[in-house]
Amino acid sequence: MKSKKPRKQRKALYEAPLHKRHKLLSAHLSKELRKKWNKRSLPVRRGDEVKVMRGKFKGTIGKISKVDLKKLKVYIENVKRKKVSGEEVHVPIHPSNLLILNPVMDDKERLKVIQRAKKVKENGKTKKTNST
Numbered sequence: 519m520k521s522k523k524p525r526k527q528r529k530a531l532y533e534a535p536l537h538k539r540h541k542l543l544s545a546h547l548s549k550e551l552r553k554k555w556n557k558r559s560l561p562v563r564r565g566d567e568v569k570v571m572r573g574k575f576k577g578t579i580g581k582i583s584k585v586d587l588k589k590l591k592v593y594i595e596n597v598k599r600k601k602v603s604g605e606e607v608h609v610p611i612h613p614s615n616l617l618i619l620n621p622v623m624d625d626k627e628r629l630k631v632i633q634r635a636k637k638v639k640e641n642g643k644t645k646k647t648n649s650t
Contacts, residue, residue: 531590539587545616555632556639560621562592562613563628567620570597570611579619583608592616 521527534542544559545568552558562568564585570578580596591610598606623629 536587539590542590543585543587543592543613545613545618547618547621551618551621555635557632557635560618560628560631562616562618563622563625565622566618568592568594568616568618570594570615571617572615573611575609575611586610 531542540561544561546559547555547557562582562585564582566582567579568582570576575594575597578594578596580594582592583595584593586593589610590612592613593608593610597609597611599609600606621628
């Protein structure tokens with residue numbers, strides 16, 4: 519997107535297709551994983567162990583139970599609150615407020631992403647930036 523206008527940025531978020539929404543649901547990796555994989559962040563998935571870094575539940579560690587692509591939110595097993603009726607419900611959290619501690623690595627696609635990052639680091643190449 520070329521526009522910097524907040525209204526157009528919000529509109530782009532609301533109207534983003536699924537393949538772009540998945541990338542918007544990325545969280546930072548822990549320092550150990552950053553050094554190991556030479557990658558700063560990964561899109562979150564169900565089963566990843568994460569730590570909440572901001573908000574009321576700061577410091578809480580738990581596994582992701584649900585990823586909501588429509589609302590761009592993540593639900594964690596240990597992050598709940600009580601409703602007036604007494605029922606406990608999961609609290610939605612934005613993935614930018616999370617730190618991935620232990621990602622699920624059972625998928626070939628996720629491994630490919632990490633291998634690609636390692637190759638870039640080994641070759642000494644950096645991402646190209648648009649000057650326009």
